[in-house]
Amino acid sequence: MFVKCQRPRRWHFVQVLFICLILSGIMLCWDKLDSFSFDFASINPFHFGPSFRNSSFTVSRAEGCKFSDHPYLITHTKTCESSNVLLLLFVKSFPQNFARRQNIRLTWGNERYIESELGVSVKVLFALGVHPHLKDRTLIQSQLFQEDQKYHDLIQQNFIDSFYNLTTKLLLQFNWAHTYCSHAHFLMSADDDMLIHMPNLVTYLKQVHQAGIRDFWVGRVFNNTGPVHRKSSKYYVSPDLYPWDRYPTYTGGAGYVVSRDVASRIHQASLTLNATLHIDDVFMGICGSVIGVAPKAHHFFSGEKKSPYHPCIYKQMMTSHGHESDLQEVWRQVTSPEVQKVDSGITGKLYCSIIKLALLCNPFNRNTYPCNPSTIFF
Ligand SMILES: *[C@@H]1O[C@H](CO)[C@@H](O)[C@H](O)[C@H]1NC(C)=O
Ligand SMILES: *[C@@H]1O[C@H](CO)[C@@H](O)[C@H](O)[C@H]1NC(C)=O
Ligand SMILES: *[C@@H]1O[C@H](CO)[C@@H](O)[C@H](O)[C@H]1NC(C)=O
Ligand SMILES: *[C@@H]1O[C@H](CO)[C@@H](O)[C@H](O)[C@H]1NC(C)=O
Numbered sequence: 001m002f003v004k005c006q007r008p009r010r011w012h013f014v015q016v017l018f019i020c021l022i023l024s025g026i027m028l029c030w031d032k033l034d035s036f037s038f039d040f041a042s043i044n045p046f047h048f049g050p051s052f053r054n055s056s057f058t059v060s061r062a063e064g065c066k067f068s069d070h071p072y073l074i075t076h077t078k079t080c081e082s083s084n085v086l087l088l089l090f091v092k093s094f095p096q097n098f099a100r101r102q103n104i105r106l107t108w109g110n111e112r113y114i115e116s117e118l119g120v121s122v123k124v125l126f127a128l129g130v131h132p133h134l135k136d137r138t139l140i141q142s143q144l145f146q147e148d149q150k151y152h153d154l155i156q157q158n159f160i161d162s163f164y165n166l167t168t169k170l171l172l173q174f175n176w177a178h179t180y181c182s183h184a185h186f187l188m189s190a191d192d193d194m195l196i197h198m199p200n201l202v203t204y205l206k207q208v209h210q211a212g213i214r215d216f217w218v219g220r221v222f223n224n225t226g227p228v229h230r231k232s233s234k235y236y237v238s239p240d241l242y243p244w245d246r247y248p249t250y251t252g253g254a255g256y257v258v259s260r261d262v263a264s265r266i267h268q269a270s271l272t273l274n275a276t277l278h279i280d281d282v283f284m285g286i287c288g289s290v291i292g293v294a295p296k297a298h299h300f301f302s303g304e305k306k307s308p309y310h311p312c313i314y315k316q317m318m319t320s321h322g323h324e325s326d327l328q329e330v331w332r333q334v335t336s337p338e339v340q341k342v343d344s345g346i347t348g349k350l351y352c353s354i355i356k357l358a359l360l361c362n363p364f365n366r367n368t369y370p371c372n373p374s375t376i377f378f
Contacts, residue, residue: 048289049248052273056243057286059274067275068171073130073141074148074156079123080181086120086205087257088184090173093192094161095131095140098147100192100324105151107331108196118202123181126154126192127173129161163234166253166280174267185209186216187263190255195307195320195327197334200300204318205257217288219256221297222281223249235279242277250285251295252303255319265291299375303367308359309333311342312352313369320368353377 052058080088091109093101109124128144131137148154155176159168170189177187186205190196208216226246227237258266269290277283288294300318307313307320314334323330333339343352353376361371369375 048292048294049246049286050244052248052286052290057274058272061272064271064273064275067168068175068270070129070157070159070168070172072156073158074128074144074154075176075180076125076152076155077180079125079152080184082121083183084121085123085181085184086202086209087122087186087188088177088181089122089124089188089190089196090127090155090177091124091190091192091194092166092169092173092253093126093128095128095144095156096136097192098143101126101147103324103327104192105153107327108198114198114202118199120202120206122198122202123184124153125176127169127176128154128156129159129165129169130156132160132162164278167275167278167283170280170283171270171275174263174270177263178267182260182264185260186257187260188255188257189253190319191253191321193322193324194255195317195323195330195334196255197314197317197319199335200316201257201318208259214259214261215293216259217251217256217262217293217295218258218298218301219251219295220254220301220303221249221251221295222247222285237277237279247282248285248289249294250281250288251301253281253284254304254321255301256281256284256295262288262291262293265293299370299372302369305365305367307368308365310355310359311336311339312355313359314339315342315352316375 089109091101091104104124111122111124114120114122131140144154144156155172157168157172159165161169173187173189177184181187186209224246226244227239227242228235229239230236266284266287269287273283273286273290275283277286298318300316302317302319302321304321306322307317309330311333317334320330341348343349356376357371359365360369360375
């Protein structure tokens, strides 16, 4: 009796081990394949929405330029002069967010750390308008001048900095990039409450660059959304302004990257578009539609919420949203040397698959990274 039970169990164990081995083998190979397969078929069908070129969105070049010709109050025309810039990274920040900018300089936005640890040149700049309240503006403005004297990393134009002017800020970023940093291989736009896993991002972008990929646009993809017609919502868009029921595919404004060819064409397209639509990432989608480029989804660009805290997640994380006071602590964790080893070997891969299954498929963690085979098994 005892012997009879033992045998099938041992056989079962061998079978499971064998299947695991094969699966791990496949995973290891796909891991490599996955990072090199930039073919957009994986996100098809995306939709480009209506034809914006011949619509109420089209304006003359003279009119289009008015949306972006706000004079610079602070700028650095030579910041990007060094020859080999991998990434120009614009952080959208409100003037009063001094602490957030400081935390970023001490963590993922530390250019010297990136240069010495990762061996590439990344330029991190903060994109700003002016403080909305006249009463506070003078004081905040003088603090901004002081801050910039110390860090030389603010780019500010003379428009009122508010949620409803984010598209103006988008134009600032693409204009500045076009004029002063068009040789940077990639342009990224991010919020100031993000954590960007700089080592993972740099590794990824180096691969994309070496593979010579063009038409590159990556982030958290929103593929099936349309205008909100509830007037109380901050995303409210009137049917006069946007008469169609769907937006073109776009990436969430919290963090996305484009290659320099895309950045340049987006800039060109933006010059003949009506930039009244205040939702900057949707406007970016419209520009993408006009130039015929659709974004590629990368599952480890986060949604609305913070990444679950675990080394198996950190190993693949690109961005995580909603960090403020915890930024320095989480940065220390995500860059600890243990993280890079956590999923090594077959047992490591299996362990991380189980952990990711438990964390990402937990409904509480919806809006972080999606629960699907490519996040769990790779
Ligand atoms: C994108 O939207 C189309 C149509 O709305 C849908 O059929 C498709 O599954 C979506 N694709 C992704 C990757 O979500
Ligand atoms: C643009 O729209 C106008 C009128 O709405 C139409 O007459 C014209 O044929 C359209 N042009 C193109 C290229 O679609
Ligand atoms: C956007 O900025 C412009 C220029 O400063 C200003 O006139 C306008 O009122 C601002 N819009 C909002 C909604 O803040
Ligand atoms: C842009 O669109 C808005 C809203 O539809 C409209 O009021 C404005 O006149 C347009 N601007 C130009 C320059 O066409």
